[in-house]
Amino acid sequence: xxxxxxxxxxxxxxxxxxxxxxxxxxxxxxxxxxxxxxxxxxxxxxxxxxxxxxxxxxxxxxxxxxxxxxxxxxxxxxxxxxxxxxxxxxxxxxxxxxxxxxxxxxxxxx
Amino acid sequence: xxxxxxxxxxxxxxxxxxxxxxxxxxxxxxxxxxxxxxxxxxxxxxxxxxxxxxxxxxxxxxxxxxxxxxxxxxxxxxxxxxxxxxxxxxxxxxxxxxxxxxxxxxxxxxxxxxxxxxxxxxxxxxx
Numbered sequence: 080x081x082x083x084x085x086x087x088x089x090x091x092x093x094x095x096x097x098x099x100x101x102x103x104x105x106x107x108x109x110x111x112x113x114x115x116x117x118x119x120x121x122x123x124x125x126x127x128x129x130x131x132x133x134x135x136x137x138x139x140x141x142x143x144x145x146x147x148x149x150x151x152x153x154x155x156x157x158x159x160x161x162x163x164x165x166x167x168x169x170x171x172x173x174x175x176x177x178x179x180x181x182x183x184x185x186x187x188x189x
Numbered sequence: 190x191x192x193x194x195x196x197x198x199x200x201x202x203x204x205x206x207x208x209x210x211x212x213x214x215x216x217x218x219x220x221x222x223x224x225x226x227x228x229x230x231x232x233x234x235x236x237x238x239x240x241x242x243x244x245x246x247x248x249x250x251x252x253x254x255x256x257x258x259x260x261x262x263x264x265x266x267x268x269x270x271x272x273x274x275x276x277x278x279x280x281x282x283x284x285x286x287x288x289x290x291x292x293x294x295x296x297x298x299x300x301x302x303x304x305x306x307x308x309x310x311x312x313x314x315x316x
Binding site for chain 1 (some may be wrong): 291305
């Protein structure tokens with residue numbers, strides 16, 4: 080059981096906009112920045128979003144992050160087949176004094 | 190180019206020990222906090238541990254606290270994870286990762302964002 084809750088799956092067709100949610104509590108998302116990673120099959124994860132809504136260099140601007148209260152979301156617009164991957168949210172948890180991850184969302188491009 | 194190369198994984202019996210290493214290059218190793226994250230087969234990501242750039246501050250996940258020890262050798266540019274009292278549930282691919290830093294202070298062990306990650310090393314705990 081993950082501290083952060085994500086839907087196990089999401090899907091969309093090419094060109095569509097999809098969002099992936101991440102729900103936490105006051106001890107984690109409520110007071111700390113949220114980060115997003117994706118993991119293509121058989122590869123190491125890669126950072127997509129840091130500090131709620133900032134993109135590292137090389138990450139396209141059709142990916143965006145947001146946070147409100149104890150929840151966060153990742154939006155992907157102009158969906159492409161190469162977006163098919165597992166997506167994870169993460170943040171610091173003050174009660175646990177450590178990093179917590181969501182259980183992951185498998186995105187399928189139909 | 191930043192490169193992280195893990196080694197030391199393998200098959201170990203329950204109760205046994207293993208030490209993972211992560212050789213780093215392409216950046217000033219001592220200036221960056223580092224972490225270990227693991228992924229059990231077919232499962233999600235689980236944060237294991239983090240260490241400050243100087244090595245003086247560490248954090249651990251509850252599932253490994255008291256059994257695992259993170260350390261670093263800044264002269265050898267190498268990160269370590271000493272794993273003792275291993276359990277079958279520790280079976281996973283272990284990734285080392287460099288703190289992603291957008292400011293001039295990248296030394297603190299209290300951080301979340303990591304990038305890049307190494308390719309991972311598989312640890313299997315089984316009799």
